[in-house]
Amino acid sequence: MVPQPIPIPSPRVVAASPSPSSQSPFLRHRDSLVALDTIRQPKVLHPADNEDLRLLILENISQEAVSYFRSQGFHVDHHTTAFSEAELLEKIPHYHAVGIRSKTRITEKIIKAATKACTVHPALLVIGCFCIGTNQVDLITAAKAGIPVFNSPFSNSRSVAELVVSEIIALSRQWCQRSHEMHAGLWNKQSKGCWEVRGKTLGIVGYGHIGSQLSVLAEAFGMRVIFYDVINIMPLGSARQVETLPALLAEADFVSLHVPELPETINMISKQELEQMKEGSYLINNARGRVVDIPALIDALTSKHLAGAALDVYPAEPASNGPSFDDQINSWATTLRNIPNVILTPHIGGSTEEAQRMIGEEVSQAVTRYLNYGSTHGAVNFPEIDLRAITAEQGNNIRVCHVHSNQPGVLRQVNDVLSPYNVEKQYSDSKGDIAYLLADIADVSPRDVNKIREALSHTRTNILTRLLV
Numbered sequence: 001m002v003p004q005p006i007p008i009p010s011p012r013v014v015a016a017s018p019s020p021s022s023q024s025p026f027l028r029h030r031d032s033l034v035a036l037d038t039i040r041q042p043k044v045l046h047p048a049d050n051e052d053l054r055l056l057i058l059e060n061i062s063q064e065a066v067s068y069f070r071s072q073g074f075h076v077d078h079h080t081t082a083f084s085e086a087e088l089l090e091k092i093p094h095y096h097a098v099g100i101r102s103k104t105r106i107t108e109k110i111i112k113a114a115t116k117a118c119t120v121h122p123a124l125l126v127i128g129c130f131c132i133g134t135n136q137v138d139l140i141t142a143a144k145a146g147i148p149v150f151n152s153p154f155s156n157s158r159s160v161a162e163l164v165v166s167e168i169i170a171l172s173r174q175w176c177q178r179s180h181e182m183h184a185g186l187w188n189k190q191s192k193g194c195w196e197v198r199g200k201t202l203g204i205v206g207y208g209h210i211g212s213q214l215s216v217l218a219e220a221f222g223m224r225v226i227f228y229d230v231i232n233i234m235p236l237g238s239a240r241q242v243e244t245l246p247a248l249l250a251e252a253d254f255v256s257l258h259v260p261e262l263p264e265t266i267n268m269i270s271k272q273e274l275e276q277m278k279e280g281s282y283l284i285n286n287a288r289g290r291v292v293d294i295p296a297l298i299d300a301l302t303s304k305h306l307a308g309a310a311l312d313v314y315p316a317e318p319a320s321n322g323p324s325f326d327d328q329i330n331s332w333a334t335t336l337r338n339i340p341n342v343i344l345t346p347h348i349g350g351s352t353e354e355a356q357r358m359i360g361e362e363v364s365q366a367v368t369r370y371l372n373y374g375s376t377h378g379a380v381n382f383p384e385i386d387l388r389a390i391t392a393e394q395g396n397n398i399r400v401c402h403v404h405s406n407q408p409g410v411l412r413q414v415n416d417v418l419s420p421y422n423v424e425k426q427y428s429d430s431k432g433d434i435a436y437l438l439a440d441i442a443d444v445s446p447r448d449v450n451k452i453r454e455a456l457s458h459t460r461t462n463i464l465t466r467l468l469v
Helices: 063-071 085-094 108-115 139-144 157-173 175-183 209-220 245-251 271-276 294-302 333-337 353-373 410-418 446-457
Strands: 054-057 075-078 097-100 126-129 201-205 224-228 254-257 281-285 306-311 342-344 398-405 422-431 434-442 462-468
Touching (some): 054 085, 063 075, 063 353, 097 353, 108 139, 126 353, 157 175, 157 209, 157 281, 157 306, 157 353, 209 224, 294 306, 333 342, 398 410, 398 446, 410 422, 410 434
Parallel strands (some): 054 075, 054 097, 201 224, 201 254, 254 281, 281 306, 306 342
Antiparallel strands (some): 398 462
């Protein structure tokens, strides 16, 4: 047994790693034909302190993810709704990790509350975004506090792409309008303004994971596909990349947006861009709410320049289900709701059973790998580092996880601390102002654990030091 370490008086010196109950990522991805008994088994790590890791999981994240966390020995508090800033400020100082979707916002104020010096409460170590986007988190502040942020960039791509295909067909046939009329008791059979999608041109803005899948699906319906992206990308099928956004807007019958929210993409579709679109064309936005200037879109729709639109995302979105999509949250909401052939959905692009299950698996495993092994592979705001597992035979080995400011001379300071020991493997990388180092040290006594931790935590560039033993 490792003796209880001596408390170190540092606000951001923590160590946490419950014993994993499943194989490490290194073993899990080995050739399935290799017999498991021929592979050296990973060492079961134990935390130097903060043994009872507490996770706050919000917004009805999949139960499979919650079960996985609990199987790792974590204490999990699971809530189906988003938390307001006031609720987070009260609750988050009590947790080592938080899992959210798109409604909960992790601001600079919340991060500072979660990482401030405190001898009673834990310090936040990691944030998991169980979705594609991460604009609801202050990524820079999180990185400066030593907190990596993980998301799921792939898992709901198919669900979003399929939703776009359904919206293309629904808009071209006006079937949402016809369905609404039938629910009101009105029989209104007509073909005017209704079209097949075969032979029409789909313009995709952003040819990433979703855009490229949409491209393949659209071609299966006989559509021509063009796309615009800020980098040159090899197209799938017969798709064709165009050089400029105006060129795409002028040619496409349907324009579908699949870009992140960045300073350069906010209101990227506004009055000028809408005027460049073909008369009678359609706009679809399943990306981020602020990439479209909604009042300008309303003008384009009411003037009949556009024949319809489908929106799944909005500049401001309600924090919970209910009758709250009104003019109080967006001043134009009532006007938009009353325009015909406009499909409005409540941010359901990734809301399928399959996508939520895969998102839960991907993010929960990434968060667990960081807490258990220090791996930051897949982090969006952090240097991406991983080391192969410490084996069971290496009984006195420990892993050092050291987040520090990216300044000259740091590695020399770290190596001075580690020089009395046998460093079996070490990896360091940086991203912007933040650097991260992993090192596995052999033959370390319980007394040396405290000694190493104290020395690293008192270096001038230290942000966060964890020891996994």
